[in-house]
Amino acid sequence: MQSDILDPSWSGIAHVSDATKAFLAQPHKLLINGEHTEGVKGNTLNSYDPATGEKLATVCTGTEEDIDNAVKAARAAFNGPWSALSHFDRAKLLKKLAVAIAEHAEVFTELEVLDNGMPRFIAALTVENISEMFDYYAGCAQHIEGTTTQPPRHVAMEAEALTYTLKEPVGVAGLIVPWNVPISTAVLKLAPALAAGCTVVVKPSEETPLSILLLGQLLKETGFPDGVVNIVNGYGHDAGARLSAHPDVDKVSFTGSTATGRKVISAAMGNLKKVSLELGGKSPVVVMPDADVELVVPGIALATFFLQGQNCMAGTRIFIHESLHDEVVEKLIAFTSSLKIGHGLQPETFLGPLISAGHKEKVLGYISKGQEEAAKLVYGGRPLAGNGHFVEPAIFTGCHRDMAIVREEIFGPVMAIQSFSTTNLDEIAAMANDTEYGLSGSVWTESLSTAHALVARIRAGQVSVNCHGAIGTNIPFGGYGQSGWGREFGREGLDAYLETKAVTARLSARQ
Ligand code: NDP
Numbered sequence: 001m002q003s004d005i006l007d008p009s010w011s012g013i014a015h016v017s018d019a020t021k022a023f024l025a026q027p028h029k030l031l032i033n034g035e036h037t038e039g040v041k042g043n044t045l046n047s048y049d050p051a052t053g054e055k056l057a058t059v060c061t062g063t064e065e066d067i068d069n070a071v072k073a074a075r076a077a078f079n080g081p082w083s084a085l086s087h088f089d090r091a092k093l094l095k096k097l098a099v100a101i102a103e104h105a106e107v108f109t110e111l112e113v114l115d116n117g118m119p120r121f122i123a124a125l126t127v128e129n130i131s132e133m134f135d136y137y138a139g140c141a142q143h144i145e146g147t148t149t150q151p152p153r154h155v156a157m158e159a160e161a162l163t164y165t166l167k168e169p170v171g172v173a174g175l176i177v178p179w180n181v182p183i184s185t186a187v188l189k190l191a192p193a194l195a196a197g198c199t200v201v202v203k204p205s206e207e208t209p210l211s212i213l214l215l216g217q218l219l220k221e222t223g224f225p226d227g228v229v230n231i232v233n234g235y236g237h238d239a240g241a242r243l244s245a246h247p248d249v250d251k252v253s254f255t256g257s258t259a260t261g262r263k264v265i266s267a268a269m270g271n272l273k274k275v276s277l278e279l280g281g282k283s284p285v286v287v288m289p290d291a292d293v294e295l296v297v298p299g300i301a302l303a304t305f306f307l308q309g310q311n312c313m314a315g316t317r318i319f320i321h322e323s324l325h326d327e328v329v330e331k332l333i334a335f336t337s338s339l340k341i342g343h344g345l346q347p348e349t350f351l352g353p354l355i356s357a358g359h360k361e362k363v364l365g366y367i368s369k370g371q372e373e374a375a376k377l378v379y380g381g382r383p384l385a386g387n388g389h390f391v392e393p394a395i396f397t398g399c400h401r402d403m404a405i406v407r408e409e410i411f412g413p414v415m416a417i418q419s420f421s422t423t424n425l426d427e428i429a430a431m432a433n434d435t436e437y438g439l440s441g442s443v444w445t446e447s448l449s450t451a452h453a454l455v456a457r458i459r460a461g462q463v464s465v466n467c468h469g470a471i472g473t474n475i476p477f478g479g480y481g482q483s484g485w486g487r488e489f490g491r492e493g494l495d496a497y498l499e500t501k502a503v504t505a506r507l508s509a510r511q
Pocket of ligand 1: 176177180236241242257261
């Protein structure tokens with residue numbers, strides 16, 4: 001059984017709406033201080049459909065000078081019109097933006113599919129989610145509240161006094177965004193940053209520059225003051241590095257690889273800016289002997305192959321109890337072979353292409369390495385025909401802890417299965433925790449006790465039971481270990497853009 005691509009010559013651009021065609025045909029400039037600009041050096045890059053290789057658009061790219069201009073604009077907006085707005089007025093703008101996104105959902109969805117390759121159903125979900133995210137953080141903006149507490153003893157002994165805390169925006173935030181879920185990873189930084197009262201400079205990935213530009217257009221139309229959101233497409237080593245190092249940026253929030261995360265930390269050291277990092281993962285999926293196989297099979301296939309595995313939460317280290325191993329593997333192969341591979345805009349598609357030719361080579365390199373290291377490739381792993389960067393999902397069995405496919409983040413559709421015989425939860429947790437990462441994980445069992453006992457032992461920021469990668473707007477998400485610093489989503493996502501100021505006021509001398 002092998003996978004086949006639906007139709008390698010199917011053109012995505014030919015099938016999008018007129019509104020998306022019109023967006024693609026317009027100029028794609030940087031957004032700095034409310035102006036669409038070509039950038040100081042006038043550089044550009046071309047964006048391509050990873051499913052077909054067709055050119056989508058030429059996009060202006062910024063360099064260090066443009067980052068400097070964008071930071072200046074963000075600082076002026078922070079010191080001026082944005083901070084002058086009340087929390088309630090900020091919330092109104094965020095709500096208006098949520099509505100505008102919903103009204104442009106089809107164009108956002110088609111741009112995400114064309115630029116990134118993801119299937120339409122995933123793109124549609126992410127677009128629904130970004131609208132929801134602005135709405136959610138609009139609500140949070142109205143509830144930015146400090147606390148009151150007892151004044152310090154030495155003051156209280158001498159005078160009546162009052163102590164309270166204020167929550168204030170961190171300032172100018174640099175948001176560095178990856179290509180794997182482009183608009184979603186941008187908005188899960190942007191929405192809380194704006195709700196908190198920060199102004200921002202966004203640096204999207206060079207691979208996926210388009211959907212954020214549509215958002216920039218809507219920000220202007222919905223009445224956000226100039227300079228509050230600045231968008232500088234450009235390269236990481238240039239625009240990204242400058243944003244991380246910029247002395248007038250107060251915070252940088254980065255999503256991407258652990259290697260680049262380290263560079264961001266070093267660059268941020270100059271002015272000791274605050275840093276949030278959402279990095280890589282190699283998440284464990286543990287199938288206990290009492291698991292429901294009918295649930296497990298699609299569940300673990302999706303844990304690994306969702307978004308072609310280009311997903312930081314992907315469950316790629318699969319541990320199956322020996323009593324279920326053969327049955328699960330056999331059914332997993334049948335299930336995986338039923339997943340349709342094609343252009344993301346074809347309605348039957350479940351798996352799209354990888355992001356680029358370079359990334360495809362990297363993923364195929366890992367598949368070869370797995371075979372060299374004597375893991376057993378029981379399904380898939382071939383490149384598929386056509387100009388797109390398609391690789392069929394690969395399932396390896398007989399894996400062990402020292403193999404590269406078990407240790408390293410591949411960011412592709414490669415599943416590494418290990419069989420285990422123990423039922424000792426400490427031993428099972430030790431296997432699951434045998435990684436430098438700690439982003440996500442899942443436990444599959446019918447026993448409530450086993451589930452919660454294992455969840456408590458797994459070192460990861462998000463652990464799901466009988467499902468995997470259960471993210472949501474209101475649910476904090478982030479990593480233990482080398483998977484990152486801080487949390488996004490939910491209230492904690494807002495806190496990442498707030499400072500706490502403690503105030504003690506001496507009122508009058510004690511009588
Ligand atoms: P990177 O970490 O290189 O890129 C993420 C973002 O950082 C992009 O906007 C990139 O810009 C930017 N960037 C690159 N270099 C610097 C720098 N020196 N300073 C500041 N910003 C920089 O990831 P890639 O896109 O290259 O993907 C490589 C690997 O990273 C993947 O194979 C995967 O393993 C992992 N990854 C993990 C993600 C996650 O969600 N955890 C998301 C994406 C990737 P540009 O693209 O323009 O170079």
